[in-house]
Amino acid sequence: MFRKEIKVTDCTIRDGGLINKWQFSHELVRKVFLAVNQSGVDFMEMGYRATTKMFDPKVYGPWRFTTDEDVRKIIQDTPVNMKLGVMVDIGRVEEDDIAPCEESPLDFIRVATYIQDIDKAITLANHIDSKGYMSFINIMAISTAGEFELCEALQQIESETNVTTVNIVDSFGFLFSESVHHLVKLFQDNLKTKNVGIHAHNNQQLGFANTIEAIRKGANYLDATISGIGRGAGNCPLELLLSFLKNPKFSLEPILQVFEDVFLDLRKKIEWGYLIPYMITGILNEHPRIAIALRQDPENRDKYAEFYRTMTTPESSSDE
Amino acid sequence: MFRKEIKVTDCTIRDGGLINKWQFSHELVRKVFLAVNQSGVDFMEMGYRATTKMFDPKVYGPWRFTTDEDVRKIIQDTPVNMKLGVMVDIGRVEEDDIAPCEESPLDFIRVATYIQDIDKAITLANHIDSKGYMSFINIMAISTAGEFELCEALQQIESETNVTTVNIVDSFGFLFSESVHHLVKLFQDNLKTKNVGIHAHNNQQLGFANTIEAIRKGANYLDATISGIGRGAGNCPLELLLSFLKNPKFSLEPILQVFEDVFLDLRKKIEWGYLIPYMITGILNEHPRIAIALRQDPENRDKYAEFYRTMTTPESSSDE
Numbered sequence: 001m002f003r004k005e006i007k008v009t010d011c012t013i014r015d016g017g018l019i020n021k022w023q024f025s026h027e028l029v030r031k032v033f034l035a036v037n038q039s040g041v042d043f044m045e046m047g048y049r050a051t052t053k054m055f056d057p058k059v060y061g062p063w064r065f066t067t068d069e070d071v072r073k074i075i076q077d078t079p080v081n082m083k084l085g086v087m088v089d090i091g092r093v094e095e096d097d098i099a100p101c102e103e104s105p106l107d108f109i110r111v112a113t114y115i116q117d118i119d120k121a122i123t124l125a126n127h128i129d130s131k132g133y134m135s136f137i138n139i140m141a142i143s144t145a146g147e148f149e150l151c152e153a154l155q156q157i158e159s160e161t162n163v164t165t166v167n168i169v170d171s172f173g174f175l176f177s178e179s180v181h182h183l184v185k186l187f188q189d190n191l192k193t194k195n196v197g198i199h200a201h202n203n204q205q206l207g208f209a210n211t212i213e214a215i216r217k218g219a220n221y222l223d224a225t226i227s228g229i230g231r232g233a234g235n236c237p238l239e240l241l242l243s244f245l246k247n248p249k250f251s252l253e254p255i256l257q258v259f260e261d262v263f264l265d266l267r268k269k270i271e272w273g274y275l276i277p278y279m280i281t282g283i284l285n286e287h288p289r290i291a292i293a294l295r296q297d298p299e300n301r302d303k304y305a306e307f308y309r310t311m312t313t314p315e316s317s318s319d320e
Numbered sequence: 321m322f323r324k325e326i327k328v329t330d331c332t333i334r335d336g337g338l339i340n341k342w343q344f345s346h347e348l349v350r351k352v353f354l355a356v357n358q359s360g361v362d363f364m365e366m367g368y369r370a371t372t373k374m375f376d377p378k379v380y381g382p383w384r385f386t387t388d389e390d391v392r393k394i395i396q397d398t399p400v401n402m403k404l405g406v407m408v409d410i411g412r413v414e415e416d417d418i419a420p421c422e423e424s425p426l427d428f429i430r431v432a433t434y435i436q437d438i439d440k441a442i443t444l445a446n447h448i449d450s451k452g453y454m455s456f457i458n459i460m461a462i463s464t465a466g467e468f469e470l471c472e473a474l475q476q477i478e479s480e481t482n483v484t485t486v487n488i489v490d491s492f493g494f495l496f497s498e499s500v501h502h503l504v505k506l507f508q509d510n511l512k513t514k515n516v517g518i519h520a521h522n523n524q525q526l527g528f529a530n531t532i533e534a535i536r537k538g539a540n541y542l543d544a545t546i547s548g549i550g551r552g553a554g555n556c557p558l559e560l561l562l563s564f565l566k567n568p569k570f571s572l573e574p575i576l577q578v579f580e581d582v583f584l585d586l587r588k589k590i591e592w593g594y595l596i597p598y599m600i601t602g603i604l605n606e607h608p609r610i611a612i613a614l615r616q617d618p619e620n621r622d623k624y625a626e627f628y629r630t631m632t633t634p635e636s637s638s639d640e
Contacts (some may be wrong), residue, residue, distance in 0.1 A: 176532055176564070177497065202525075204560055209529030212496055239596065240524055243603045244496070257625040259596060264622055276559065276579060283563045302584055305577040 002247040005220045009043040010036045010238055011199070011230070013063050014087050018231035019270045022047060023061035026073055028262055032226065033074050035258035037081050039242060040250040043108065046071055049086040051094045071105045083107035083134070090120045101132030108134035108164070115145040118153040122160050129162045136221075138167040138199060142183060143174040143285050154190035165195035165221040170210065173203025173233055173282035177213040184217040197221025200236045202228055203282025205274050207236040212244065226255055227263040232288035233278035271295060276304040280311055322567040325540045329363035330356045330558055331519070331550070333383050334407050338551035339590045342367060343381035346393055348582055352546065353394050355578035357401050359562060360569040363428065366391055369406040371414045391425045403427035403454070410440045421452030428454035432489070435465040438473040442480050449482045456541075458487040458519060462503060463494040463605050474510035485515035485541040490530065493523025493553055493602035497533040504537040517541025520556045522548055523602025525594050527556040532564065546575055547583040552608035553598035591615060596624040600631055 012032050013024060029046070036044050047063030055064050062070050066086045075084075085108035088098075098109065109128045113121035121137055128135040137157055139145065145153075157166055168183050175183070180198070187196040198214035198221070200207040211222055224241045228234035239259065242250045267273075277291035290311075295301050332352050333344060349366070356364050367383030375384050382390050386406045395404075405428035408418075418429065429448045433441035441457055448455040457477055459465065465473075477486055488503050495503070500518070507516040518534035518541070520527040531542055548557035559579065562570045587593075597611035610631075615621045 177529070177536070204564075205522075205525050205528045205557070208525045209497070209532075212529075216497070237525070240599065243599070244524075253625050253628060256596060256628050260622050260624045276576060279560065279563070302580050304580045305573050308573060308576050 002245060003215075003220070004247070005195075006215065006245060006247065007042040007195075007221050008238070008241060008245070008250075009045060009197075009221065009223050010041045010225065011045045011087075011223050011235065012036070012225040012238070014045040014047050015225050015231065015235055016229035016272075017047060017061065017063045019229070019272055021060050022063035024063055026062070026070070028266075029063065030074050030076075031258055031262055034078065035226070035254040036238075037078065038251060038254040039238075040247070041082055041238070041242075043083045043085060045085050045087055045110065046074070046106075047086055048092075049088050049097055049109065050092045051097055053094070054092055068099060068104045068106065075105060085109055085133070085136075087112055087138070088124065088128075090117045090124060093124075095127060098128065098131050098133075104133075106133065108136060110136035110138055110167075112138045112140055112169075114140055115149050115153055118156060122156060125157075125161050125163050135161065135163045136165050136167065136197075137161070137163050138169045140169045141171040141287070142168050143170060143172050143179070147186070151186065151190055154187060158191050158194060163194060165197045166191055167197035167199050167221065167223065168214070168219070169199040170201050172285050172287060173201035173206070173278065174285040175200070175210055176204070176206055177210065180210045180213040181217050184214050184219050188218060195219075195221050197223065199223035201230070201233055201282070202235060202274055203233040203278045203288070207234070208240045208244075211236040211241060227259055227267070229263065229266075229272050232272070232292055233274050233282065234272040277301075277307055280304070280308050284311055286311070322565060323535075323540070324567070325515075326535065326565060326567065327362040327541050328558070328561060328565070328570075329365060329517075329541065329543050330361045330545065331365045331407075331543050331555065332356070332545040332558070334365040334367050335545050335551065335555055336549040336592075337367060337381065337383045339549070339592055341380050342383035344383055346382070346390070348586075349383065350394050350396075351578055351582055354398065355546070355574040356558075357398065358574040359558075359571050360567075361402055361558070361562075363403045363405060365405050365407055365430065366394070366426075367406055368412075369408050369417055369429070370412045371417055373414070374412055388419060388424045388426065395425060400425075405429055405454070407432055407458070408444065408448075410437045410444060413444075415447060418448065418451050418453075424453075426453065428456060428484075430456035430458055430487075432458045432460055434460055435469050435473055438476060442476060445477075445481050445483050455481065455483045456485050456487065456517075457481070457483050458489045460489045461491040461607070462488050463490060463492050463499070467506070471506065471510055474507060478511050478514060483514060485517045486511055487517035487519050487541065487543065488534070488539070489519040490521050492605050492607060493521035493526070493598065494605040495520070495530055496524070496526055497530065500530045500533040501537050504534050504539050508538060515540050517543065519543035521550070521553055521602070522555060522594055523553040523598045523608070527554070528560045528564075531556040531561060547579055547587070549583065549586075549592050552592070552612055553594050553602065554592040597621075597627055600624070600628050604631055606631070
């Protein structure tokens with residue numbers, strides 16, 4: 001039994017790049033592209049699209065910008081079995097960075113936004129739509145969004161955009177099954193003509209579990225990355241998700257092959273995955289940035305108990 | 321909000337010992353004991369109890385036998401805030417290995433059994449009960465038990481024993497939320513006067529998630545280990561479980577402290593946790609022994625795709 005409406009989006013390069021400033025070689029990205037393309041995955045997010053006016057290409061690798069030209073270098077002559085796209089952040093991309101869809105190898109563009117920027121996200125999504133791409137909106141840090149504001153934002157998206165899907169993004173890795181169930185229902189209730197998706201983080205070893213729970217409640221768009229690569233605790237692992245989905249179109253073997261060929265070595269050079277500091281920010285519903293900073297401090301990176309005390313000790317004054 | 325009926329059992333030493341033949345020093349076990357004793361955890365399983373007629377003490381460490389004398393060396397003069405116990409396997413312990421409870425520092429003994437040995441497990445549980453201990457039964461490899469046989473076994477346990485709790489043991493790490501829900505209900509329906517517990521494995525990164533799902537459906541006895549230590553993919557991590565349970569009696573900090581003091585170093589010497597070979601045996605509902613053997617083969621330990629092919633290729637003949 002499988003649900004044919006389910007679509008999987010691989011975000012390996014886009015989300016993994018948050019760890020190393022998108023400094024992946026074209027050779028590595030080509031290997032990932034070939035594996036994902038063989039696996040039956042529906043969408044592949046190749047990186048972020050951003051303006052070089054805000055990011056220095058000497059510091060940031062090619063997948064911070066993901067030009068159409070770079071994407072063509074990856075595809076070469078390979079027949080593409082999936083839709084390709086990029087993510088854009090509010091205020092970090094200019095209208096001219098997005099060529100008309102018919103001139104681009106890309107099919108979709110996802111807008112990442114916080115709830116307070118929803119009007120800007122809608123404007124950007126509509127610009128993307130007007131250029132001929134499929135558009136998506138990812139609402140980040142969902143576990144800190146007020147429910148009133150969230151419903152209002154979803155209703156705006158419903159009435160003012162043509163987006164294909166709106167994604168629940170558990171940026172802090174705070175959610176568990178019941179909160180996922182609640183959010184999927186709330187999204188469904190407010191998005192009568194759009195799909196609901198999920199992008200889950202693994203701070204509490206619940207990235208895959210929460211994705212399953214979203215599926216059970218009807219979410220059809222699922223984000224995952226090979227080996228769970230992604231900033232901090234990382235994401236729902238693509239290999240677990242494909243093995244869970246029973247659609248015979250999916251093939252696990254190319255993902256396992258590229259895991260052993262590329263990701264074992266990469267994990268020795270850059271760090272991601274479940275570690276206690278990320279668990280602590282997750283259970284406290286905090287952004288992982290302070291845990292990421294701790295992991296970069298050789299003297300304190302494994303001082304878990306002290307980090308927990310610091311994070312949970314009330315400030316000297318409790319005045320509001 | 322918390323449920324006061326919930327009891328947590330730490331199995332760190334007992335289950336962790338499956339990796340290193342229970343060769344933990346008394347100093348290490350003392351550190352774990354002190355941390356667990358401070359954390360508010362209800363039960364601590366100190367090791368297996370077994371007969372030296374079947375296991376050579378030159379090969380197996382003290383926690384394969386867990387004599388009352390060794391347990392007293394761990395406790396010293398520390399006031400014990402929890403119940404202490406051991407696990408026994410069918411046929412690997414003799415009646416004389418179990419002293420009367422009033423002469424022992426132990427409070428409980430858990431019988432681990434496969435479904436086909438349930439009559440032997442009941443006999444052993446009743447012997448334990450007659451010696452004055454709390455008795456428990458853990459049904460291993462639950463994902464391969466036939467439902468008819470399982471219901472019959474549970475009804476026998478219900479009518480023929482005084483066990484406190486019967487545990488669902490997902491030895492292969494095959495279950496996900498819906499199968500956990502189903503099993504908890506099936507156990508509850510057949511065990512009107514006993515508690516239901518869960519011991520979850522992490523082959524699919526679902527050890528903690530499945531424990532949450534068992535809690536949601538009414539399971540009150542929960543197994544976990546510090547850092548998830550345990551054979552193969554390991555178990556539900558105690559640090560995640562305690563942070564999830566809102567009972568103020570639980571304290572996370574001693575567990576985080578012993579994690580950094582003991583388990584970071586231990587993980588450099590022995591291996592456990594989510595790895596692709598364990599995922600593969602988990603999704604195929606197989607015992608992890610073949611994945612454990614692969615991990616011990618330096619040439620092939622990371623040949624994931626080949627391992628998957630071997631495990632999924634039908635034998636040359638498909639005759640039944």
